[in-house]
Amino acid sequence: MVVRALKDEGVKYIYGYPGGSLLHVYDALFQQEDVQHVLVRHEQAATHMADAYARATGKAGVALVTSGPGATNAITGIATAFTDSIPMVVITGQVMSHLIGEDAFQETDMLGISRPVVKHNFSVQRPEDIPTIVRKAFHIAESGRPGPVVIDIPKDMTTPTERYPYEYPKQVKMRSYTPITRGHSGQIKKATDLLLNAKRPVIYTGGGVILGGASDELTELSRLLNFPVTNTLMGLGGFPGTDRQFIGMLGMHGSYEANMAMHHADLILAVGARFDDRVTNATDKFCPTAKIIHIDIDPASISKTVQADIPIVGPAKVVLEEMIQLVKGSKKQPDADALSAWWQQIDEWRQRHGGRYRTDDSELMKPQQVIEMLSKVTNGDAFVTSDVGQHQMFAAQYYKFNKPNRWINSGGLGTMGFGLPAAMGVKMNFPDADVACVTGEGSIQMNIQELSTCKQYDLPVKILCLNNQSLGMVRQWQDMNYESRHSQSYMKSLPDFIKLVEAYGHVGMKVDKYADLEGAMREAFALKDRLVFMDIAVDPFEHVYPMQVPRGSMRDMWLSKTERT
Amino acid sequence: MRHIISVLMENEPGALSRVVGLFSQRNFNIESLTVAPTEDATLSRLTVTTIGNDRVVEQITKQLNKLIDVVKVVDLSEGEHIEREVMMIKLKASGQMRAEIKRTCDIFRGQIIDVTPTTYTVQLVGASDKLDAFINALGSASIMEVVRSGVCGIARGEKVLSL
Incomplete structure (x- = not known):
């Protein structure tokens, strides 16, 4: 009933990870071809993929995760979508009804845990309610101010040997939910x-x-x-x-x-x-x-x-x-x-x-130059996803977005690890479009395991890792507010990213000089059917400016390391 | 300022936790809270008293309205209204105190609903400040236990909170 309802809702892809409480649903998925399941390597990535699909298309993305750790791993992704008002339906498995409350294996109170970060959540109490609940979930997720909706389904609600009448409602009416349709x-x-x-x-x-x-x-x-x-x-x-x-x-x-x-x-x-x-x-x-x-x-x-x-x-x-x-x-x-x-x-x-930065105070490439080059190479036409930190701000400042739904980032929650799965979610649904993930060597390691998913589903996204060998935004704040005491904001023993992506079966490129940047980037985007990871060495001392002075007005800004309004 | 907010909501599992959770999540304060089904078994009526300035209370009502299970919200304090609270209070009552407590109880129109040779249990109904006044009038020495229902309220006149 779950899979059939998703099909009737017109869902093409769902992103997920199986587990005990969802085995009936996964068995049903196996026996049909309308709804295609994408197997991620960590549930957080499933939610980000669904989220990015929604950001690029405006329609709710769907994630499917099992009970317990599967559900809790999805929470960060649900919260990310909630803070940015992104429509999403997350189906979570649950232990059998009679075991709920008994601390059963892989049981968590998903309704309770997700409550503060969802627009609404449902628990299925009777199998025959599944079609209506699924329709309501999509309706709530996509209408009004959008947001994520969780459907928690105890395993015994999906027992395949039990049969129930099925009818998928075209519309649902809810007396307590009537989104506004026009202004005063x-x-x-x-x-x-x-x-x-x-x-x-x-x-x-x-x-x-x-x-x-x-x-x-x-x-x-x-x-x-x-x-x-x-x-x-x-x-x-x-x-x-x-x-x-x-x-x-x-x-x-x-x-x-x-x-x-x-x-x-x-x-x-x-x-x-x-x-x-x-x-x-x-x-x-x-x-x-x-x-x-x-x-x-x-x-x-x-x-x-x-x-x-x-x-x-x-x-x-x-x-x-x-x-x-x-x-x-x-x-x-x-x-x-x-x-x-x-x-x-x-x-x-x-x-x-207006948007100036100095290029003469160091030999090293400036992160801003990389983004401007990306904008140039892709004609401002690519889908750009980002992680969180300095690279995100540079991308926002220097990539000239001419179309909506092309800039995909975790704005409200600021979730590191968002960029790569988001790029994957977009690429899967827009296979012919250029999709670039702008990231840093810190953020990318928060969901780097998804390089494996990219291989399995052939997702040739371009990853631009602005490698400044530090958690740049944290470091910037430490420079500005903590007399440059760089507490835990740099990582020793970074992996050799080129070897790492090659181990996953992809293409790696190292760029150290600005002179090589344009050529390398054009080559990367020309490799239409390969994932390319560009490890780009940038100036580790660069800061993001302007930066507003804390507790000031809009016009109180630092404009560079030495200039203030 | 103290506000009494009445909420009509779907009588469904989890609905109450959404309301309570909202208050803690958004740093709103709850003074008291009561909830029970209405004459229509599919609806519950919840009354919450809270303290906050106009901006906070406006946010509370807006955020409550956003909850999917919530059908209607009204701030009763905006208009003429009646509020009541029930209190049961168990008191040490022996010797001279027995008569004294009985007198105070009569003055406040309380009822003694349970009696033992050494205790009285008094039931009192009224606005919260009347219940507070009764406790003050007793002096704390004789109080063994207090249980209060929390406030419930209703608008005066023809105004109603219904579907």
Whole structure:
């Protein structure tokens, strides 16, 4: 019934790892060909693969893991998806119903453990409920503010010798769950009036634009108004990265011009963003002169950390569409003179510090150069996944994402080990696309066993390991705040990555000089059917800048090791 | 400020733990909590009292509303409402104290629901501050055990919390 329900839901791939409590389900998988199972090497990777599929397509990914350790290994992946509002259905095996609560072999209370990191979870109590629960799980995961849903299935609920009537419901209705489908027209009207009167506006958008499929509407509205656009880490690609109106990412490692513009703005239009601490810096100093319009599908995100002047609860796509119509139909035009002065100011900021880094203070390659080369070699068109740390910030700053759903990273939870399985999940579903995993020598070792899965399923992703021989972001903080006491932030005895990937049956490339980088990278991407691991030696002393000064306002930033605003 | 939040939710296993878990997860405080099925056996009614400023309480109601099992949420403190709590209190009662306790009990309109030669068990119904006042009036020396139900509340007038 489980497999049949997944098939009826239109699921093509599920990612998982078998175990005792799931043997009935795995036997059913064996006897059909519609739902293909991908065997990972660690359950965390299964959840990240499912998660990345969801990030790239907008549809819920599915993971299947056994009870006990299988389920607990999946928790990190579930939490990763939860924090970034990614739709996912995770099916966990459970011990037989009569053993629950008796500390049986491989028993854990998965409902209890997963509760704080899921949108909802189900326990199957009667086999005949399976089709409805599966449909509800997908409905909940994909609608409203998306999120992961766990279905915990005791082994005796899947006994193959017992037969039950099966009908897969097309729709499910739940009296306690009715996601909102449009915004309040009065509020949208008020907001549009403010937009048309703004003198120093900024459009600040997040992952909600990507998840809500609202990139086209955002781009159209921004162009109509000629307003600058900044994206959060999760929102990159929501607006074309090479567009003149794009002023870069904002926040802790945001661009100088984006953070300055936010601080001096008189109006902020926030769309599908949640004013998180990595964006706002100190909330009491946040954007002191700005009125705030906040569009979000989740009412709890509005006025949670920063008070909104005009809250609009609704799906980004529908609300923005309504705004576009209002702007088009309005007699009033945006204030061209004020905007031209505002753009002049922004361009001046952009001139002063826009995305520059020094290449002359060391012989070594700069990590920024590697990302810029990746952007060049792939024409800004690849799917880029990342792990967590300095390389993630460099990728976010220097890769120019022109399309949504192409930048795939663990933004909220910051999960090291995410990058490789995420790249695999994308490649499996987009076999013809270039998929690059930007990682570091620290992060990659958190799920390196998946190189084996890549071999089994022929997943020729390109891994760019920015090897700085240290946990770069930790080291940076230690440099800046702990007088360079590098406590546990470097690893001695790193493996020979080239030999390691070759042992897994893949291609390894070592790059030490910038002069060799372009050639090597082009060669790697030309090897269409091979996984290539590029071990790229970069300057271990490089820091990510700008970096906001702790407890300051948006405009308080370090711009280099010596310069401060 | 103290708020009384009423929640109508699906009467399903695990629903209560979602509510309680939410409070600890988000660092909200719970003063008291009561829960029982309603006249419709598929629904439970939960009442929680909490202390927080308007922003915190707004977050609490929004976050509660997000829980899939929660059907409706209302902050009763926003309007006219009635609150009640039941307390049973076991007291040492011998000698002169027996009459004294009985008098205090009458003043507060409590009922003595169990008697032994040396103890009284008193039942008292009222708003929480009335129960507090009763305890204060007794003085702690004679109290052996206190059990309180937690607050339940209902809006005044025609306002109802239902489907």
